[in-house]
Amino acid sequence: MRRIADKHVSLGIRPEQYTIVGEHLLASVGEVLGDAVTPEIAAAWSEVYWLFALQLVAEEARLYQQANVDLSQPTRPYRVVRRIEETADVISLVLEPADGGPLPAIAPGQYVSVFVDLPDGDRQPRHYTVSSTAVRTRLQITVRRVRGTNGAPDGRVSSYLHDQVEIGDLLDVSAPAGDFVLTPTESPLLLASAGAGITTVLPIVEHIARTQPQRTVIVAHADRRAQDHALRETVMHLGREIDDFSAYNWYESVDEGDSRSRQGFMDLTDLPLPDDVQVFTCGPLPFMRHVRSTLLDRGVPPARIRYEVFGPDLWAAQTSPDSGS
Ligand SMILES: Cc1cc2nc3c(=O)[nH]c(=O)nc-3n(C[C@H](O)[C@H](O)[C@H](O)COP(=O)(O)OP(=O)(O)OC[C@H]3O[C@@H](n4cnc5c(N)ncnc54)[C@H](O)[C@@H]3O)c2cc1C
Numbered sequence: 087m088r089r090i091a092d093k094h095v096s097l098g099i100r101p102e103q104y105t106i107v108g109e110h111l112l113a114s115v116g117e118v119l120g121d122a123v124t125p126e127i128a129a130a131w132s133e134v135y136w137l138f139a140l141q142l143v144a145e146e147a148r149l150y151q152q153a154n155v156d157l158s159q160p161t162r163p164y165r166v167v168r169r170i171e172e173t174a175d176v177i178s179l180v181l182e183p184a185d186g187g188p189l190p191a192i193a194p195g196q197y198v199s200v201f202v203d204l205p206d207g208d209r210q211p212r213h214y215t216v217s218s219t220a221v222r223t224r225l226q227i228t229v230r231r232v233r234g235t236n237g238a239p240d241g242r243v244s245s246y247l248h249d250q251v252e253i254g255d256l257l258d259v260s261a262p263a264g265d266f267v268l269t270p271t272e273s274p275l276l277l278a279s280a281g282a283g284i285t286t287v288l289p290i291v292e293h294i295a296r297t298q299p300q301r302t303v304i305v306a307h308a309d310r311r312a313q314d315h316a317l318r319e320t321v322m323h324l325g326r327e328i329d330d331f332s333a334y335n336w337y338e339s340v341d342e343g344d345s346r347s348r349q350g351f352m353d354l355t356d357l358p359l360p361d362d363v364q365v366f367t368c369g370p371l372p373f374m375r376h377v378r379s380t381l382l383d384r385g386v387p388p389a390r391i392r393y394e395v396f397g398p399d400l401w402a403a404q405t406s407p408d409s410g411s
Pocket residue numbers: 197212213214215216228229230231232233234235238239240241242243244245264282285286394395396397398
C-alpha cells in the first residue's frame with residue numbers, strides 16, 4: 087500500500103481519479119468474467135475496490151501534506167544544467183529548480199517522476215532515482231537508454247531524454263517519493279545492484295561518506311561489461327572517504343588484463359559479510375531473487391533485505407510470503 091501511495095504521489099494522482107479508475111476496472115471485471123459476475127459478486131468487488139481506494143486516498147493526502155505539494159500543481163520546472171555521457175547507453179542529467187528555490191528534502195534512494203512532452207503530443211511521466219545531490223542546489227538523474235528487443239519499440243521517455251534533451255531545456259519534475267531509504271542505524275551495508283540499479287547505490291554511498299564515514303559499506307555490482315558499468319568511478323571515489331569500504335564487480339564478459347573483476351553473474355556465496363548486515367538491492371527481478379535467496383541461505387533475515395524494482399512491483403507476488411520488506 088505504501089509503495090503504491092508513493093508512486094501515486096510522485097505522479098500527482100488525485101482522489102477524483104479513483105472514481106474513473108473504479109468505474110472502468112469494475113466494467114472490465116464484468117466484461118471479462120461475464121455471467122460469473124452476479125450482483126453479489128459485483129457488489130463485493132466494488133466494496134473491496136473502495137476499501138482499498140479510500141486507504142490510498144488517505145495515505146496519499148498525508149504524503150502530499152508532508153511534502154508540501156499543491157495538488158493543482160504537483161510538478162515543478164527544473165532546468166537541465168549539465169548532461170554527462172556516463173557510458174554508451176547511460177546519461178546523467180543535472181537539474182536545477184527553474185524557480186530559483188531550494189531543492190526539496192530528498193532521502194538517498196528516493197525517486198522523482200519526470201514528465202516529458204513527446205514530439206507526438208503525448209505527455210509521459212517516468213520515475214528516475216535521484217542519483218546524486220552532491221551539489222546541494224541540484225539533483226541528478228541517471229538514465230539508461232531502453233532499446234526495444236524482438237521487434238518491440240525503443241523506450242519512449244529514455245530515448246527522448248537521450249536524443250532530444252539538451253542543456254537549458256526545462257523538465258517537469260515531481261516531489262521525491264519512495265521508501266527505499268536508509269534507516270538511522272550504524273549497521274554495515276551491502277548494496278547489491280545490477281545494470282541501471284547502480285543509480286540507487288551512488289546516493290547511498292554519497293550520503294554515508296557525508297554523514298557516517300565510519301559505517302562499513304560493501305558494494306557489489308553486476309553488468310554486461312566494465313564499459314557498461316555506469317557511475318563506477320564516482321562510487322569508487324566516494325568510497326575512499328569511507329573508513330571500511332569494499333567493492334566487488336561481476337561482468338558477463340571481463341576485459342583481458344582485468345584481474346580484479348569476476349566473470350559471470352553475481353555470486354555472493356563466499357563474499358565476506360558482517361553479521362548484522364543490512365542489504366539494499368536494485369536491479370532486474372531475477373537478479374534480485376538470486377541475491378535474496380543466496381543471502382537467505384547465508385542466514386541474513388528477510389527483514390534486512392530491502393529492494394527497489396524499476397518497473398511494476400511483482401516482487402511480493404513472486405517471492406514467498408516471508409519476503410519481509
Ligand atoms: C522507482 C523507480 C525508479 C527508477 N529509476 C530509474 C533510474 O534511476 N534510471 C533508469 O534508467 N530507469 C529507472 N527506472 C525505470 C524508468 O522509470 C523507465 O521505466 C525506463 O526509463 C523506461 O521508460 P521508457 O519510457 O524509455 O520505456 P517505455 O516506452 O515505457 O517502454 C518500456 C518497455 O516496454 C517495451 N514496449 C513498449 N511498447 C511495446 C509494445 N507495443 N510491445 C512490446 N513491448 C513494448 C519497450 O521495448 C521497453 O522495453 C525506474 C523505475 C522505477 C519504478
